[in-house]
């Protein structure tokens with residue numbers, strides 16, 4: 576296992592939901608860090624950091640974390656979920672992983688939903704609606720370098736926007752699935768708002784990694800892209816306000832007893848889990864089956880509409896990891912989780 580030395584070094588971009596997820600955690604956890612703005616391997620106005628000396632991870636994703644090995648060589652890592660778990664080893668205290676194994680499983684499931692489903696909402700809105708394409712197309716290159724010459728900006732804007740729009744099918748976004756994706760986002764806003772009326776965070780009176788995963792996607796959905804931002808003001812004003820506040824929770828004091836009680840989860844969290852069963856679960860299961868059969872695409876029905884997309888190996892792993900974690904739960908914890916999943920309609924996720 577990798578261990579991190581302080582300050583943690585990472586590279587990412589403000590418009591990247593996973594970058595914002597981990598920055599939110601580092602601030603909340605009061606872990607010192609050095610944030611390098613940029614896209615590994617590409618030109619960026621990094622603020623005088625010589626990024627040529629930094630290795631590029633495979634696949635190269637945002638955010639990228641760096642460490643030096645014993646020989647002094649730089650090493651690059653990606654994937655926010657396991658990295659946040661590793662940070663518990665190197666920097667104890669104010670963990671974003673509930674101590675109760677049953678609640679920790681629910682936290683993991685909601686983290687996966689935010690990372691893998693809400694990100695579809697994010698990518699869909701950003702690259703499907705004219706106003707959103709226009710804003711992201713202009714600002715993403717400028718977030719890489721605000722001093723970019725006007726003559727270069729137009730070229731970057733056109734190339735980058737076209738590349739992203741051409742990749743909408745990768746997340747299953749098309750004219751048929753657009754109402755499914757947009758409807759699921761509106762329901763998420765409403766369910767999150769209902770939960771926030773009683774609880775400060777998804778995980779109770781203290782935030783879990785699922786909170787920061789949702790926060791990361793929401794920095795784009797409620798605070799950057801105009802179409803989902805307008806929807807959040809209409810359907811989820813508390814979620815909008817919550818996202819603003821979650822950016823920096825370093826002054827928020829927490830105690831062990833602040834986590835939710837997994838033996839008595841609030842109805843508002845159960846309603847969110849039912850939403851996971853409605854959208855994220857069917858595509859995880861259909862994707863898993865297609866991968867097992869060696870099929871390059873999969874078809875399923877989500878919310879009564881056909882859903883077709885290329886099979887996605889990473890999400891195949893997500894399903895296996897959920898199952899592995901469920902199987903590792905012991906005794907009463909597994910029973911508690913079993914009952915929660917059964918009530919939410921999520922049992923097929925852990926049992927074939």
Ligand SMILES: N[C@@H](CCC(=O)N[C@@H](CS)C(=O)NCC(=O)O)C(=O)O
Pocket residue numbers: 590591592593594635636637638653654655656690
């Ligand atoms: N599972 C990864 C996902 C990271 C990810 O997908 N990052 C996106 C940016 S938000 C990326 O780097 N995509 C590469 C690209 O668009 O070329 C995590 O949790 O960190």
